[in-house]
Amino acid sequence: MRKILLIGIGPGGPDFMTVQAIDALNRAQVLFLPDKGAEKAELREIREQICRRFIAKPDYRSVTIEIPQRAAATHDYRETVDDWHAQIAARYRRVLIDALPDDGCGAFLVWGDPALYDSTLRILDRLRAEGMDVAYEIIPGISAVQVLTARHGIALNRIGESVTITTGRKLAAMGKVTEDLVVMLDGDETFAKIDAADITIYWGAYLGMADEILIAGKLAEVSAEIQRVRREAREAKGWIMDAYLLRRADDGS
Ligand SMILES: C[S@@+](CC[C@H](N)C(=O)[O-])C[C@H]1O[C@@H](n2cnc3c(N)ncnc32)[C@H](O)[C@@H]1O
Structure with a gap:
């Protein structure tokens, strides 16, 4: 079974990383870095700084996942979000299968805390509900x-x-x-x-x-x-x- 670590990285920069978060970074074989587009390049750079600063082995592997833009909300906000999550889930499934062996361990660097207004956890639950053999562990972060x-x-x-x-x-x-x-x-x-x-x-x-x-x-x-x-x-x-x-x-x- 593939295992995914959802690592809360805090909301601003490397100094918010907890010891648990640093340990988890070093347990992962592959780091998944969601990318929401050009305007958030600075946030991507913070994630990359965190990897460079805290991962002990210099040849760590990271994979960027491009996140599709959410469509403008229609009359049904939940439906819009659900469609968007379905698209992201399809992308995650492909990347996880391509980048990790069946028993591999990967990590998502999640902004702030993974439990607060973040969809990564829900998307992994969705993949599990669809039958994908994947487990996860949450490492809380500062929100x-x-x-x-x-x-x-x-x-x-x-x-x-x-x-x-x-x-x-x-x-x-x-x-x-x-x-x-x-x-x-x-x-x-x-x-x-x-x-x-x-x-x-x-x-x-x-x-x-x-x-x-x-x-x-x-x-x-x-x-x-x-x-x-x-x-x-x-x-x-x-x-x-x-x-x-x-x-x-x-x-x-
Ligand atoms: C998708 S939510 C993610 C929240 C994140 N999981 C957390 O624990 O803080 C993004 C929202 O969090 C808030 N946020 C996140 N980081 C922030 C920061 N560094 N400064 C101010 N607001 C921030 C803003 O309200 C932003 O619209």
Whole structure:
């Protein structure tokens, strides 16, 4: 049976690698590096830096897997994602069979933590459900959420309170914030379209990287500044990854 290690590499660079992640890198015979296109060349370079820095044998083997673009969402978001996953799964199946012997061990370097808004695990489950003889092991990584709170010097939750992790799309549907939220995958600056009364935002882009940007404050006061900084940064680099925590004003805990 082929074995795949899903290695969480953290959200910014080699310094976020855990000892377990480094050990796992060295157990794999082949490293699979998903490539999402030219705008993410910098992210591919970070993955390659990680391999160069931590893999003990200099002649390690890596295989790039080109990830097809997701079609624009139709009326049915889940169906669009499902079709996209089917295409990726077909590509993974081919690459795993070509690159690994039947009893081989390979690894995917997964951005942040493999359990959080990442489809690699689901795609491997899909291959297993289709009958492919493949097992996996997850090596947890530091997520963008943890770096966001660390950089802002705050706790994720308030005492005894819950925090929901969600997406820009879901926030747009909510319209207003009724609980503390961490928002990821927001390409639409949804923070600027919601009711800002009594909300504090802790925003971060390129967390853990050389170009890291942090802005925090009352949403009504800093929203326009975040939009301006975000657009300038995206224009300058050609891509952006950002996340934020929205916290309702309250009892001060
Ligand atoms: C596909 S999800 C992957 C999340 C990842 N598995 C994790 O644990 O952080 C990508 C989203 O994570 C957030 N993200 C990941 N890395 C980031 C970074 N270095 N700075 C800011 N946000 C980041 C952004 O919201 C981005 O849209």
